[in-house]
Each structure stands twice: as C-alpha cells, then as structure tokens.
Amino acid sequence: MTEAILTMTGISKEFPGVKALSEVDFRLVPGEVHALMGENGAGKSTLIKVLTGVYDIDQGSIVLDGQPVEFTGPLQAQHSGISTVYQEINLCPNLSVAENIFIGREPRVFGHIRWSTVERRARELLRRLQIDIDVSAMLGTYSLAVQQMVAIARAIDIDAKVLVLDEPTSSLDAGEVQQLFRVMRQLKQEGIAILFVTHFLDQVYEIADRITVLRNGRLVGEYPTSELTLIDLIGKMIGKELEVLERLEERPKRFQEDDVPLVDARELGRKGAVAPFSLTIHKGEVVGLAGLLGSGRTEVARLLYGADRADHGQLAVDGRPVTMRGPRTAMAHDIAFCSENRRTEGLIEELTVRENIILAMQATRGWTRPIPAGARTTSSPSTSRRWTSGRPTRRPWCATSPAATSRRCCWPAG
C-alpha cells in the first residue's frame, strides 16, 4: 500500500467525566477517500478536532508527511496542509464566490487588493474542479451543493494534502451529492487524501476506499470497503453480532397480514412531485419514510394528507376508497399532519398556546360546535408560543395539529 500521508497513533482525549478517545490509531494515504464511521458519540468529531488542532491531545502522536506535528490551533493545521469543510458552510453568502475563496488572504499590491487577480485565480481554481459558475456572482445565489464546493475549493487552494469533510452531504439532495462526489473523485486523482464523515451508509459504499470504525472512543478496525459488507459494518458500529441483528429483524409484527390497513395507498402519485408509490399503514404501526433531502418524503406525506392532490392512483382509509380533496377530507377521516416546517405551517407564533390549539380544534369541529373549555398542554397555556423554545415547541405544535384529536397521524419530520 502507498505510504501514509497522515498517521495518528495511540490518540487519547478525555473531557471531564468522559473518555472521548482511548488509544485510537488512524491513517490516511494519498489519493483515497477514507470514511470514519461510528454511532453518535463514538468519537469521530473529537478525532477530527484533535487532528485539526481544535483540541490538544492528552496522549498519542500525529505524523504528517513524515514529520511529527503538534497543532496549537486550526490555522496551524491548515497551514500544514490539513483543511476542513464542515457541514454548516461558514462562508459569507453576501460576498461573491471569488471573495469567499480568497477572503482573509486576498492578493495585494502595495496594500490594495487586486480584484482582477482574485477573480482570475478563483476561475482557475474552480475550472480545475470542473465547476462552471460565475465567480463574480454572490455566493448566496447558488445552491448549497455549489456553496459546499466553493468551500472545498477554498480549502484545497491552501495547499491541502488532507481534506476533512465532516458530514458534507447532510443538506444535499441526491443530484447535489453526485456533484460533490464528482469533485471528491477529482481531488482523489490529484492525490489528496480525503477523510469523509457521514451517517449515510450507502454513500460510504459509493465513494469510500477504506473505512475506519470507532465505537465508544475506541478503534474497532480499519477495512477496505470492498471487504466489509454493510451488515458487518453496522455490526461493528453498534457492537452486535450478525445473529443478534437478524433476531432484531425477526420482531413479530403487531398486525395480521389480512388486517385491513388504516391507510392503503395504491400507485398514488402526483406528476412532477412524486412518482406513483404504494404504501400501507396498519393500526398501531409506525412507518418511517427514509431518504435524502429532495427524495420526496414530505411530498408523500402531503399527498396522504391531501395538502397536495394526487393525480394518479387510489387511496383507501379503513378499507373504503377516499378521494382526498384536501386537508378537510383528511381531517374528516381522522388523519392529521404535523408539518416539518412548524414555525410557518404549524403554529402562529404571535398567538398563545391555547389560542393555537383552539384554532386547530375549530378547524376540526366547524364553526357551530362549541370548543370545550380548558385546552391544556403546557404549564401555562397563555404563554405566547414565541416564548416556548427548543423541544417544548413540539408539544404545542403537536397539540395544535389535529393529531391531538386524531386516530391517525402523518408526521413527516421533526
């Protein structure tokens, strides 16, 4: 195998009360995509932060390009050739693409920035990555994927030998992921070593050459991707053997196969939004819709609720065919919807919790039927929704959805 560009040996890092890393070894070779995998809390971020100089090491050593290194901060790591692009793009959307690439290191002559040089060099850099965009346009006018690639361009222009991509695909749709992978493959060919952290296992198998697995701050092992099956990878991440995973899969179903499903969608679809799909939901069952951003999860839930009208297929509720004309039809059949966009679609922030709930109840009961007094959710239902934050927003949000009075619920995201 090619000699490693980066070797981390026996790395340990402790936070008060938590041993985040215990004697972890990790290495990267030039021209590879190396996936760092592990469950939440396995130690991936800590290893990256140790590598990029955000944290100092309690124990262990790092050798980069044959030289022992000890970084005192991210800038030093960057100047040594280790660049990082985080999930949250920390560039300036109100500056041009070229300005973003050279911000803080603009070419100057007698103290004055040479804008023509900034733009020319930005164009050359992006051309190298086969990204064809106007470098003088504001960064914010481009998609997240393009912004991510601009962040990568900036990172590799600082003479990167190692590029760390920390969950770069979590906000990208399927097409954008492919754009990013194309750039990653290009960088691989140029000999850059890429450390790739993701929770999407299928992406690991598409792009990574090798996989290192961490569990509870310890190294489980390093494997060529082609020699580690998906089920083995999951087993190593969660620390359970194949037989245990198989037993988990054999959990008894809560319903009989011949039970009439509560919701039965057959070839339901909407042109331009969701290709025809079939789906059943039984009483007492939780059905998860998994997929990347833009894969159609929300659109499926909106079709089932009638928020968008299907132009294809049939829907049956409790075994009876239903034409979902809109949310009213859904509510009449006890189907509720909690929007992922709860601030704009789920709640009216200026109203109190009680008023929000009353509005939703009014929608289900009609104007002539009185609403029972004392709708209660939080300790103070008179509190404006604006003053409940974080997790507590979910309770009034669920309560304001007709879910609170429903037998069924479509809940696309939370």
Ligand SMILES: Nc1ncnc2c1ncn2[C@@H]1O[C@H](COP(=O)(O)OP(=O)(O)OP(=O)(O)O)[C@@H](O)[C@H]1O
């Ligand atoms: N700054 C910190 N202070 C205290 N404990 C921390 C700190 N950072 C991480 N930890 C702890 O160290 C352990 C490893 O966390 P780390 O964030 O590295 O895991 P991870 O694999 O990156 O998880 P995730 O996928 O959720 O980001 C966890 O138990 C975490 O709670």
